[in-house]
Amino acid sequence: MSTSWQRRAVTRPKTVEAVTLVLLFAVTVLGVVVTRAVVSDTPPVWPGVALAAVACAALRLRRDRPLHVLATTTLCTMGQGALGYLLTPGLMGPLLVAQYSTSLHTSRRTTWNSALTAAAGMVVTGLLVPSFRNSPVLTTVNPAAWVLLSAALGAYVRVRREYAVARAEHADRQREEEARHRVIQERMRIARELHDVVAHHLTLADAQAGTAAHLSRTHPDQAFEIIARLPETTAAALRELKATVGLLRQDNDTADLAPAPGLQQLPDLVDACSTVGLVVSVTVEGQPLRLTPVLDLTAYRIIQEALTNVAKHAATRTAQVRLAYTPHYLTLTITNDTASDRPATTPATGGGFGLLGMRERAAAAGGTFHAGHRPQGGFEVACALPLNSNDESPAT
Template sequence: MSTVWRRRIKSRSRGSGVLPAALFVVTAMSCLTTGWFVPDQLLVWPGVLLGLAAAVALVWRRRRPLAVLAVTALCTMGMGALGFLLTPFIMGPLLAAQYCVALSRGRSTTWYSASAAAAGMGVAGLGLTPSLRGSMFIVFINPVGWVLLTAAFGSYVRVRREYAAARVEHQEREREELARHRVVQERMRIARELHDVVAHHLALANAQAGTAARLARSDPAQAVEILEHLSGTTAEAMREMKRTVGLLRQESDTSQDLLPAPGLEQLPDLLDTCVEAGLKVSVEVHGEPRVLHPGLNLTAYRIVQEALTNVTKHAATGTARVRLAYTLSDLTITVANDGSPRDAICQRRNERGFGLVGMGERVFAAGGSFHAGPRPQGGFEVFCSLPLNDERSAP
């Protein structure tokens, strides 16, 4: 148990005896004061004893609120029968018990008990106070009104507390949902990085191995050269995997050994690896190239990388075109390959993995638009537009 809760329990246990004592003092002083001014008509000490009984009953107000309310109501009615005017000072224990009932019970129980207590006070005021029977407000409306007002105030406090507790619970659920959402987003980001890194190099290695197998008899020298490049491709895949896993395993975000994230500056190296796999790629750049911040630069590079990887794996062609168009507001990337419409449909069916999904997620996270599908004249095309001034593109 925490120290804060221990302090609250101790303070509540001490406060459970302070309130009855204070209310008994107020009730006793009211009885003595009334007896001082009307010495011949009131039995003061029986009234003090009834006030003591009502105050003592308040010790159990949290465990037995309804029973305590009944005891305090009977004691208060007895004081009215002795001729005491039912003022808030005389009714103090009853009002405290009614407040506890309103706090701990529901609305129907609160108002049923309040109605019973108010009826008792009305009977005590009208039938048991003969000296003041002529004043309706003093003997009837005043005690009944105090009981109902206390019940209303206790209900208001209970509703406010329930609202505050519900709001805290709602905020806690929102924080948990946000934490889960962040975990899911991070898992998706990691999955995209692993897919882009591993799938690209494995696709190139598979293409190189297939080309070498076809050339093993007709052109052994070229097959050996391709196999030499194959070892470099697999080694690069291992290095990329090691770097990605190392980034995930580090405990802090600061590391001097990490290489910068790839960007469009590494596009020539990417094209060289595609050529080694047997895919010839032409690049067109329109507009004046601009310096991209790391987040958008990585997104653009991964889009081109994954699109060329898909061409290497699925397209029945050995050529592809990359078009980069810079404007003042956005960067558009188009990766297309030639082929018959039937080949494009087959390529679309083969690309049911996570490549296109990952590209779309990257583009949408950057605030851009994405489209991938067969071209009318044949082949397949990947198109995306990345905003250059969108805050979501920031790393």
């Protein structure tokens, strides 16, 4: 029944409004009848009914012109009181509804100013009624209290609605901020992946082509061997680019995409660096652990970017990679031994995003990152990535 009534109230608002006003008019007329029953000097009936009809008819405009409707119902109620009717809550129904509607649709100051004015009108009317001079509670206190109570109820409902709207707007803004933050984070992650893939493989391809051109006259066999391995570098770049760009295509089947690289591909990375004349030595300390995919990719990308920087910017042709496993951390250290290196991707120079991307990767994994010149010469990249002992297990 309740659901059916609510559905009708939504689909037929004018019908519901008319029925409500008719019921309110009936309650007001009942108040007139009650007055005739309790007052010895019975006031006339039809003036009271006419004033009730005018007050109820005016309520149709209570949402558009709340103050005008409140003034009309107040005057009608005062007229009924002046005729000798007892101002009961039933008789004051149109005034109470108008005051409640005024509290809903006006400011707090307007609400209470109008409520005090209407309450004062009820007090003045009660004092002028000769039939109830011996009962000030019925003539003054009771009508004024009902008016103020109606105003308070309307103000409370208005505050609750404003609070609900404010909460909904805040929730919407918070959801938008969270969605925008997730988009930015995802965009930055993809940007790091693209930078690492392009910077590494294109650096190797450029170095291989330059080395082959340099050796083409003096050592043609070595030059042909380097050229023969050049397609492997470009093919690896295409595979990783396809995997990275595939993340942006939500509707495509990603079953044919290559898996994200990890430390298992570290020997291939060392071998690729050797084709451009960079000799990389890898040292592993502690018991190697099977890392989570995110941590495995983070460690691989940091090593890859560090070795790419060595190949691009360092005068030395050697680099050392150290992986240290402890119960709680995986420490990566990449160094090159020369005092003449000049890493152009340091944040101070602002010339690239290599070190910035490594720092962001380490921070995203909850680790620490440091890069800088060594006191004894050369450059060092050090990173400590936290391990979750519950999820990590010895590598097989």
